[in-house]
Amino acid sequence: MKKILIIRFSSIGDIVLTSPVIRCLKTQLPDAELHVLTMKANRLLFEHNPYISRTHSFDGSFSALLPALRAERYDHIVDLHKNLRSLRVKLALGVTSSSFPKLNLKKYLLVRFKLNMMPPLHIVDRYFKAVECMGVANDKQGLDYFLPSDASAFAKVHGDFSLEKFPQGFVAVVIGAKHYTKILPVDKVIEVCRQVKLPVVLVGGREDAERGEQIASGEGLQAINACGKYGLHESAMIVKLARAVITNDTGLMHIAAAFRNPIVSVWGNTVPDFGMYPYMPANQDDSVIFSIKNIPCRPCSKIGYQRCPKGHFDCMMKHNSSGIAATVNGFIR
Numbered sequence: 001m002k003k004i005l006i007i008r009f010s011s012i013g014d015i016v017l018t019s020p021v022i023r024c025l026k027t028q029l030p031d032a033e034l035h036v037l038t039m040k041a042n043r044l045l046f047e048h049n050p051y052i053s054r055t056h057s058f059d060g061s062f063s064a065l066l067p068a069l070r071a072e073r074y075d076h077i078v079d080l081h082k083n084l085r086s087l088r089v090k091l092a093l094g095v096t097s098s099s100f101p102k103l104n105l106k107k108y109l110l111v112r113f114k115l116n117m118m119p120p121l122h123i124v125d126r127y128f129k130a131v132e133c134m135g136v137a138n139d140k141q142g143l144d145y146f147l148p149s150d151a152s153a154f155a156k157v158h159g160d161f162s163l164e165k166f167p168q169g170f171v172a173v174v175i176g177a178k179h180y181t182k183i184l185p186v187d188k189v190i191e192v193c194r195q196v197k198l199p200v201v202l203v204g205g206r207e208d209a210e211r212g213e214q215i216a217s218g219e220g221l222q223a224i225n226a227c228g229k230y231g232l233h234e235s236a237m238i239v240k241l242a243r244a245v246i247t248n249d250t251g252l253m254h255i256a257a258a259f260r261n262p263i264v265s266v267w268g269n270t271v272p273d274f275g276m277y278p279y280m281p282a283n284q285d286d287s288v289i290f291s292i293k294n295i296p297c298r299p300c301s302k303i304g305y306q307r308c309p310k311g312h313f314d315c316m317m318k319h320n321s322s323g324i325a326a327t328v329n330g331f332i333r
Helices: 012-017 019-028 065-069 084-093 104-113 123-130 187-194 207-216 230-242 251-258 319-333
Strands: 002-007 035-041 054-058 076-079 171-174 202-203 222-223 244-248 263-267 287-291
Touching: 002 019, 012 019, 012 123, 012 251, 019 035, 019 123, 054 065, 065 084, 076 084, 076 319, 171 187, 171 230, 171 251, 187 207, 187 319, 202 207, 202 230, 207 222, 222 244, 230 251, 244 251, 244 319, 251 263, 263 319
Parallel strands: 002 035, 002 076, 035 054, 171 202, 171 244, 202 222, 244 263, 263 287
Antiparallel strands: none
């Protein structure tokens, strides 16, 4: 039996985007035993994946894990992170490895000089370059997100998480993101939600709770603020139940794609050209991207900032709220 270590340390969205590679490795090499190395905070993203035999995780330095990793005697490493830390792991284990084209130079040229040399290729397809050497190919079945096996019993997953708290039909609105320049401003979200023809459930982390209250208290809104009240799996279940999802460029966008939800994604300083838009190869018509073009300073970063470097925030402020709402209403009619 071949034993393979897959490396992906972070973050939520990037990990979800590796799921097709993991699935295809196991289904196309059924005798292979797949292990994953990740950060401790992201362990839950792999724990319920049936294709993975073991998850190794660390918090801070991975050095203490090295004896255990060496003892596994891996045959091959698939590096889906490709940074200095993953290089150190590969050197320490001393086995054959493969990786993918990260295209950092091309991303830099796009951000710094607005010279777009990025190939028209989704990051998922780039990830598959790491497993071509083993004869593994993309099955085009999209992303996976695995909830706990008892997830259908909502109350068991979270003490106060109950279906009764949510309307029978609703639109999930993911209001957060790691960086400010990827977040649709509160006033814009209120404008959108006011025009959506179903109640909305606001989804986000604890850091989004206050903005969620501001939005939910907007005049003429039917909105439930679920921000900061639930963990990742519970938030994912809200997204799964939604008739459609409005989302910033963030991890829950990719989780929504894994559930094949209709998605309206709203983009700020980042651009879909980086290859990390919703991956839905079998139903791409269910994904609509709102991205303001012809802004000279965009993209200003491949990740994001805590404030607009130029001060105008045109990449978010110029979005057409009515157009976003109309697109969502088209999905739910």
